[in-house]
Amino acid sequence: MRIKVLFIKPARVGGLHTLSEDFPGLSFAEKVFAKLQNGEGSLPEEKKLAENFLKEFRAKPSPYSHQDTPEKKPVSKKKQFAFLAPAKFFVSLRWALKNFIDYAKNPHKDDVFVVKPWHYVWDRAKRKARVLIGFEGFYNEIDLDENFVFFPLQYEPEAGTSVFSKFYTDQLWLIQQVARSLPIDFKIYVKEHPAMYGHRARRFYKELKKIPNLKLIRPTEWSFDLIKHSKLIVTITGTSGWEGVLMKKPAITFGDVFYNKLPMVKKCENINDLPYLIKEQVENFHHDEKILVDFLTAIYKESVDVDLGKLWDLEGGRIADRKTDELAPLVDLIAKKLNLNKISPKSFS
Numbered sequence: 600m601r602i603k604v605l606f607i608k609p610a611r612v613g614g615l616h617t618l619s620e621d622f623p624g625l626s627f628a629e630k631v632f633a634k635l636q637n638g639e640g641s642l643p644e645e646k647k648l649a650e651n652f653l654k655e656f657r658a659k660p661s662p663y664s665h666q667d668t669p670e671k672k673p674v675s676k677k678k679q680f681a682f683l684a685p686a687k688f689f690v691s692l693r694w695a696l697k698n699f700i701d702y703a704k705n706p707h708k709d710d711v712f713v714v715k716p717w718h719y720v721w722d723r724a725k726r727k728a729r730v731l732i733g734f735e736g737f738y739n740e741i742d743l744d745e746n747f748v749f750f751p752l753q754y755e756p757e758a759g760t761s762v763f764s765k766f767y768t769d770q771l772w773l774i775q776q777v778a779r780s781l782p783i784d785f786k787i788y789v790k791e792h793p794a795m796y797g798h799r800a801r802r803f804y805k806e807l808k809k810i811p812n813l814k815l816i817r818p819t820e821w822s823f824d825l826i827k828h829s830k831l832i833v834t835i836t837g838t839s840g841w842e843g844v845l846m847k848k849p850a851i852t853f854g855d856v857f858y859n860k861l862p863m864v865k866k867c868e869n870i871n872d873l874p875y876l877i878k879e880q881v882e883n884f885h886h887d888e889k890i891l892v893d894f895l896t897a898i899y900k901e902s903v904d905v906d907l908g909k910l911w912d913l914e915g916g917r918i919a920d921r922k923t924d925e926l927a928p929l930v931d932l933i934a935k936k937l938n939l940n941k942i943s944p945k946s947f948s
Contacts, residue, residue, distance in 0.1 A: 602892060605936060607929070609905065610898045611663045611841055611857075612652060614906035616929060617898065618936055623855035625761050626938070631897035632860065632947060642896050649895035656845055660823040661836065664908050667754075672793035675817045677731040679797060695720060726797040727882060737804045739814035741825070747786040748877070749813070749829040751775055751839040754792045759836035764854030767835055767870075771806055773853065777833050778810045780874040782881070787833075788825055790816040790925075828913050840864065844891065849880035903928035 608625065610617045613789075620626040662668055673679045682691045698716040702708055752770060755759050760768055767773050778787045788828050789807060791799075806817055816825065822839055826832060830841035836854040843850045850864045851873075859866050863886055865876045869874060905928050 603937065606934065607933075609663060609775040609908060611838055612701045612902070613663060613897055614904050615898065616905050616907050617902040618749065618932060623857065624860075625857045625898065625901070627899040628901040629857075629860060630892075631900050632894050634892070635897060636891040642900055644890060645897045645899040648899045649892050650925070652895060652899075653845065653892070660826075660842065660846065666746070666908060667792070667794055668817045669793050669821070672796065672818075673823040674793050674796045676730055676733070679727065693878075702804075729801060730797045732801070734804060736858055737815050738817045741788070741814075741820065743817060743824075743828045745786055746782070747788045747828075748777065748779060748781065748783055748831040748833050748842075749825045750787055750789050750833045751821075751837050752789060752791050752795065753835055753837050754794050755798075759854060759856070763856065764835045767853040767867075770835070771803060773835070774807065774813070775810060776870055776873060777877075778812055780877050781812060782878075785812065785830070785881075786828070787813050788816050789813060790820060790822060790825065791818040793818050800889065831877065833868055847886040847888075851876055851880060858894075861890060863891070903932050905929045 600675055605618045605620065606622050608617055608622075609615070610625065610628070617625055618627055635642070652939060662896060665671060673681070682686060686930055695801065698719060704718045705713060707713060739755050744828075756772075757759075760770070760860070774789060781787060787810070790801055790876070823880070824841070826839060826843050826848060829843070829848060832840050832848055832850040834840040834850070836852060836856040840850040840852055841858045844858055844861060844863055850858075852864060852866050854866075858864055863884070867873050867876055867882055905926060907926075907929070910925060
């Protein structure tokens, strides 16, 4: 219908958010990056911001989203069963009753996309049972002196694994292929996503533990320590690959993700090529600081500092009226891409 479509995306650089005309990439930033690589102009102010970000990130790494860290997610039995506390128990009970009432009133309850409330309760019960049994028997200790590649498990379901990874949607199968492709003196360190604690069936971890050169790392461990000491980051489309690049580490991806534009990252298009890609990245990797700074410079040029994720999460899924002033830079960026004048906060509050 010839309607312009823009995606609002986290730039994965602090609280920066940007716009893109395609979902996996950062189209506007990529155009600026291409010009910088061709020597067309310079952006001294944005370049300074990029260099400062790199310096600060390497000195003290921090995730772009603080909502998916081990500190924020319930990755322990104590946190998982905190809902049994008197104050939280009644909140949970009220929420469950609301789900049943809303379902009963829903005229489209037979729609396949409508979750049955008893399915929701059953799923929650299974998760709590898994946590109650525990996963301690599956975990291994970290040895930072041994050679290892880091494979962080990704959240499921999400577009990064189900849409933008083509044939590599089965993480268990993919980990098996990576393990078989490693040099004989290497281990593969696998760490669960903090938001997935208790969601996967125990048989998933049992199958992982059958892989002889694999170590399963506790989800409470800080990923940056593993990235820093790893020889290679292997991920489908995860942010850990980007964080590894920022820390001068080689990365291999299996899906469409914005940082594939960098030569330090190799995308595996054919699983038969994986052993050769791993060998190349481990033995012949070259970090190009100039290209990375140019890429970050382009991101700063096409982004605004609006922590949309934080605003959304803190308001429980909505952005309160008092937060509209903080959204003004993002609205102005959208207006710019649509060739409109700047819009004041009052006009969209």
